[in-house]
Structures are given as C-alpha cells and as structure tokens.
Amino acid sequence: MKTLPRVELAHLPTPVHPMPRLSAHLGGPELWIKRDDLTGLAFGGNKTRKLETLCAAAQTEKADLLITAGAIQSNHCRQTAAAAARLGFDCVLVLVGQAPEIPSANLMLDQLLGAEIRWVSKAARDDTLQSVFAETKAIGRRPFLIPYGGSNPIGAAAYAFALKELMGQDLNPDWIVFASSSGGTQAGLLAGARLLGYRGTILGISVDEHASNLKPRIVRLSKETMGVLGENLSVTENDVLVNDDYLGGGYAVMGDPEREAIELFAQYEGILVDPVYTGRAAAGFIDLIRKGLFNKADRVLFWHTGGTPALFADTYRKDLGAIA
Numbered sequence: 226m227k228t229l230p231r232v233e234l235a236h237l238p239t240p241v242h243p244m245p246r247l248s249a250h251l252g253g254p255e256l257w258i259k260r261d262d263l264t265g266l267a268f269g270g271n272k273t274r275k276l277e278t279l280c281a282a283a284q285t286e287k288a289d290l291l292i293t294a295g296a297i298q299s300n301h302c303r304q305t306a307a308a309a310a311r312l313g314f315d316c317v318l319v320l321v322g323q324a325p326e327i328p329s330a331n332l333m334l335d336q337l338l339g340a341e342i343r344w345v346s347k348a349a350r351d352d353t354l355q356s357v358f359a360e361t362k363a364i365g366r367r368p369f370l371i372p373y374g375g376s377n378p379i380g381a382a383a384y385a386f387a388l389k390e391l392m393g394q395d396l397n398p399d400w401i402v403f404a405s406s407s408g409g410t411q412a413g414l415l416a417g418a419r420l421l422g423y424r425g426t427i428l429g430i431s432v433d434e435h436a437s438n439l440k441p442r443i444v445r446l447s448k449e450t451m452g453v454l455g456e457n458l459s460v461t462e463n464d465v466l467v468n469d470d471y472l473g474g475g476y477a478v479m480g481d482p483e484r485e486a487i488e489l490f491a492q493y494e495g496i497l498v499d500p501v502y503t504g505r506a507a508a509g510f511i512d513l514i515r516k517g518l519f520n521k522a523d524r525v526l527f528w529h530t531g532g533t534p535a536l537f538a539d540t541y542r543k544d545l546g547a548i549a
C-alpha cells in the first residue's frame with residue numbers, strides 16, 4: 226500500500242483494549258474497543274486521522290484557509306477548526322442552522338478555536354461552500370475545501386492506514402463495528418482490508434442514511450481510495466456491510482436505545498460514547514449482541530470514532546442528566 230503525505234495531528238497508535246465487564250453483562254462474545262476518541266486534537270475522533278492527510282494536501286497546495294461544512298454540532302467542523310489552529314490556517318465553517326443565543330459543546334469549541342462561522346439553510350449549504358471559496362480566492366486568499374465529513378479519497382485513505390495500525394496491534398478481530406455516516410471511515414477500512422488482506426467482517430452501523438444510499442457511495446469512495454493508494458482491486462456492494470436498522474428518530478435525535486448504550490458503556494467500562502454517532506452505533510452493537518449475531522468465540526471490536534463533546538450540547542444535557 227502506497228503512503229500519502231501526512232501531517233502529524235493524532236497521537237497514534239490509539240489504544241485497543243478489552244471490555245470485559247460489558248461483555249459479561251451482555252453475555253456476549255469477547256468485546257474489544259479501538260479508542261479513536263483518544264486521538265487528541267481538541268477531544269479527537271475519526272476526523273483527526275482524515276485531517277492528517279487532508280491538511281498535508283492543503284499544505285502542498287500552499288493554502289492559507291480551510292473551508293468546510295457540517296451540522297451545528299459537527300465533530301468534523303470542530304476537528305477542522307482545531308487542525309487549522311494547530312497548523313496556522315484560517316478556518317471558515319459553513320454550518321447548517323441558526324446561531325443559538327448561547328453556543329454549547331462543539332459549536333462553542335469551534336468559536337474557541339477561532340473559526341469564522343457562516344450560518345446557512347441545508348438547501349444553501351453546497352452553494353455557500355462554493356461561494357465562500359470563490360469570494361476568498363477573489364480577495365487573494367488561498368482557500369482549500371475540505372469535503373463534507375472529510376470524506377474524499379485522500380481523507381478516507383487515513384482509515385486504510387488506521388486498519389494497518391490495528392493489524393499491527395496483533396488483535397485480529399473477527400468483526401469491526403462502528404458508526405458510518407458520510408462513508409469515508411468505512412470506505413477507508415474497506416480499501417485497507419482489500420489491500421492488506423484483512424479477513425474479518427467490517428460492519429458499519431448507519432447513523433443517518435438508508436443502506437441503499439450509503440452503500441453505493443462507499444463502493445465508489447473505496448475504489449477511489451484504492452486508486453490513491455496505488456492499486457485498483459474490485460469492490461462491489463456485496464463487499465459492503467451496512468446495517469440501517471438503528472436510524473431511530475432521525476439524525477441527531479437521541480432515543481432510548483442511544484441513551485441505554487451511553488449508560489452501559491459509561492457504567493460498565495467508564496467509556497463515553499456520544500448521542501449522535503457512537504451512541505447510535507453502540508446501540509446497534511448491543512442489540513446485535515443480544516440477538517446473537519456474533520458467535521460466542523468471536524472477537525468483536527467496536528471502533529470508537531469520537532464525538533464525545535456532543536454529550537454537553539444543550540439538546541442532550543437535560544435528557545442525559547436524568548440518567549440516575
């Protein structure tokens with residue numbers, strides 16, 4: 226597998242460790258966790274890895290300004306703002322929604338990290354991204370567009386490297402389960418699996434999209450990612466495992482399953498998962514254990530992709546505070 230230019234933003238390798246109490250409580254197989262919530266960089270997460278390759282590309286292009294977009298509580302935007310601060314880029318975030326009176330959680334951190342924020346409607350998001358790019362270029366800046374979720378082949382490739390890192394940690398899990406949304410993490414893991422010969426099963430729990438939409442995107446991105454990594458092996462939708470049974474009340478709506486997953490990970494392992502991504506994936510993970518998807522002898526890895534600042538968003542605090 227070819228390497229790509231990277232800037233160092235993450236503390237790697239991230240730890241991998243067993244979750245014996247959660248496993249015993251669920252009467253499940255051997256459960257493990259890969260801690261990409263501990264990548265560092267302003268509370269970390271999966272975007273730290275993607276930003277290592279994306280920011281290297283921005284530096285190669287001699288950019289001086291990073292522009293990206295996301296939801297009001299976007300972890301990707303918080304991480305981009307932090308990477309920009311660390312590397313000396315300016316940062317413009319195009320956020321969907323309206324400025325709240327008092328910003329909380331990721332949004333508060335975006336501001337603290339020095340990002341300039343433009344508020345837009347969802348319909349205007351993509352056009353605004355392009356217009357901010359054009360507008361800043363016209364006044365002599367050197368903008369660099371970081372794609373939504375950091376999910377282009379350069380960003381996704383970081384998860385092929387991440388799989389290599391995991392394979393070097395000698396765990397050899399039978400399953401890898403994680404939250405999938407823009408598809409970059411899954412596309413990168415899949416590309417890495419093909420190129421490195423990983424034989425376990427990679428299962429993305431969809432956070433916000435039906436598998437029929439997400440799978441073709443992952444196939445395309447995975448192929449393009451293998452392209453930048455120097456080999457073109459075939460990937461079809463049959464190679465992509467996405468479970469969309471846990472979409473619940475929709476994107477960012479925390480329901481009982483997410484609340485229970487947050488509680489179980491916290492109270493049995495001292496690990497925090499978030500209401501939007503990792504809590505939803507953890508809820509699916511727990512349900513699939515209860516349903517007996519995994520064999521007792523399997524080694525099952527939950528890949529924690531971060532997002533923990535959202536626990537402190539005003540939207541969730543009241544609900545989570547009610548957990549006894």
Ligand SMILES: Cc1ncc(COP(=O)(O)O)c(C=O)c1O
Pocket residue numbers: 270271299300301374376404405406407408409410411499502503530531532533
């Ligand atoms: C905490 C967290 N986990 C998982 C994901 C999903 O990753 P991807 O967009 O690469 O599918 C995101 C995306 O924003 C995220 O913030």
